Amino acid sequence: MFRTALRNVLAHKARLLMTVLAVMLGVAFVSGTLVFTNTLSDAYQKSSAKGFDHVDVAVQPKYQDSKGDKVGKTPELTQALLDRAAKVPGAASATGVVTGFTAVAGKDGELVGGDWQSAGGNYWGTKDARYPLVSGHAPHGKGEVLIDSATAKRAGFKVGDTVRLSVDGPVLTPTISGIFTTDDGNVAAGGSLTLFDTPTAQSLFGKKGTYDEIDVRAAAGTSQEALKSALDKALPAQLVETTTGKQLADDQATAIAEAMSGMKQMLLVFAGIALFVGTFIIANTFTMLVAQRTRELALLRAVGASRRQVTRSVLVEAFAVGTVAGVAGLAAGIGIGAGLRSLLGSVGETVPDGPLVISPGTVVAALAVGILVTVLAAWLPGRRAAKIPPVAAMSSLHAKATTKSLVLRNTLGALFSAAGIAVVLMATRMDADAAQGPMGIGAVLLIIGVFVLTPLLSRPLIAAAAPVLRAFGVSGKLARQNSVRNPRRTAATASALMIGLTLITGMTVMAGSLQTSIDRLASSAIRADYVVSMANSGPLSPDVAKKLATADGVTASSPLRNGESRIDGGTQWLTGVDGAAIGKLTDLKVTAGTFTVGGTRIVVDEDRAEKHGWKPGSQLTAHFEDGAARRLTVAGVYEGNDMFNGIILDNKVLTPHLADPADMQVMVKTADGASDAAKDGLEKALGVNPAIKIQDKQDISREIGKMFTQVLNMVYGLLGMAVIVAVLGVVNTLAMSVFERAQEIGMLRAIGLDRRAVKRMVRLESLVISLFGGVLGLGLGVFFGWAAGELMATKLPTYELILPWGRMTVFLLLAGAVGVLAALWPARRAARMNVLAAIKAE
16 A cells, blocks of 8 residues: 555656645745744844853942832943942953944935944944954043944045034034944844943933943852852842853843744744645645545455555555655745845845844744645545445446535534624624734634535536626636535635735735824824934934024924823823914814813823813822922813823923933924925934934825735735645646546537636636635735724724725736636647547546
């Protein structure tokens, strides 16, 4: 039986090729994902670990938790603590580190490095081994700065050039005094690093006389653990905490691995979808192969082979196919992993150097997935073949499914579908965070139910196309009959395409609805013409708000300034605004009282008001970070949203209690509204600063929408793999169907059906099956898009379901195109069939 199974594999090489390709694509996706993410993770981990080579123990401030009416704070690392750390037994040296965001403009005026990866810090002179100088000298004073060599190369800087940069808003124009090299992971990933002398860095980053971290080097013969123990004894435990360099590197590696795991899981989900679609093709292929060999298997049963042996022979074939597909998929996956890494570099994403990582786990996973998916998909056809009585098989009495089996299938499908719809509808009434699990379970149940019911659904839906098919004469009539001749085969083929289109349609519906909702949110909540913020969404210097307030054409402006407080024993973040101007800049719906901000009068959002029992006239005591307390009165309650929520009060009340005032945004209204001229005027008022974003409502909406668009395009690309697998399934099904119907096609040719009509028949059959899958996919996609939107509506009041009819029409047309393209080879094969040989075929 083993030899027989292997001979069957070799005898049906061409028929199994599509199955091998389908499994190979899924395995390639899995192995490519593992190679890509493991390679990236390893490169980033090694790169970041180099950054800790010069740190044996790091001393960091320990956050003091909020208690009672006291606001929590982070203690300062003073020069006294630095001096004490340097004198600890076993310490060779101690270095104070100051860091912060620093945006550098290239010669073209554009930001160099990523928004989040543009960093700055302090340089300790030539003894600072972390940043060896390549050329020039150490910086002195505010007029000089060091630039990393990678940034200098990208932007074309050299020693002596003047560079435009910004730390928190105002533009600085120091001279480049030197260029240094670094192993910093952010720089390796495409960011920039600028270094000032220590007093300048402390001043610029708001750390006057203090540090963010103290790095201590161990003397010769002193271990990191011994040095840590000595520092713990010498430094106040209530103010600082110590960590060895090795632990910092390990923590960083863990953080990188966790960050990569999210990407890995997402990519593996799409790989799983491709494999799931592939199982339909595998099951279809083996069902047809077994059906074609029914008499052969019956003969084996008649000469003594048991049911188990017959089933086992089919599984041996599947094992051989899965092994070949797994090995080929692994090789293709390695190529995909390497290609994705190169692709990142070509689109401007710099990746640290490192070898391609092909772990034993990746090899095992690729082979296991290929073999298991193939064997599991082939098990049911093999089991079904083994249960056919030999005499019945040889007389072909087994051909049609029994009424009992059809009733059982339809009943199960209806139950699964009903359960899936019920669970999804139940999830739409739950809290958004708690509903994700039930929503996913309901979606899976519904997809399984529809798949099981697809043979039943195929007849009425395909029958609906009969009027159109009649226009093609005999070819159209035959195509419709062939489409429903074997409902199970049609269902499996159409379901493969259905799954891909379901996901694509659902994502498109959600993305389009979200974009419209965001547009409405921006236009309904903001009256300001522009919102000004830092490129990295970090804090803005108060000087920015002052310059904007006096800029030409500005009629109203207000900074949004955050401050922490303690109210009723809990932490509450306060948003400080210009009380006189905020009403002209926002359009928030007031549900109680009036929107009045000034003096001790404040407004709060509905959620907080309901939670604390606040209403207009309520009084509360706010304890600020400097320890002072102020009695505040609620003037009104407003409907909060993603842009505005919480407690809003006047900056004149908040700012005096802040140690280091900084703004998150500045809202601006101009005399002539939003225009290119107005935006240019604001940019000039701020010194044409690359670190600052000046956005109108459309810019804000586009920026948020851009994230959804990028995710959607990535999803399209990833789901394209599943669609390709589905195309292979259509090709495979048609090719096998043509082979099965060789005698029938020969008879049709013999009685006058020409080659062109035969081709048209096969193409129309493929088109009908593909459109059937497309219609099911669009229907399910719209339903899932609506259900997910119901959850989003609880978080986004402006959410409204928008059906993208244009794109959905394109998707349906693409499904039809898939059918036409998939039929090219089978149709040509059918038309070129020798009439006499076909009539004699069994």
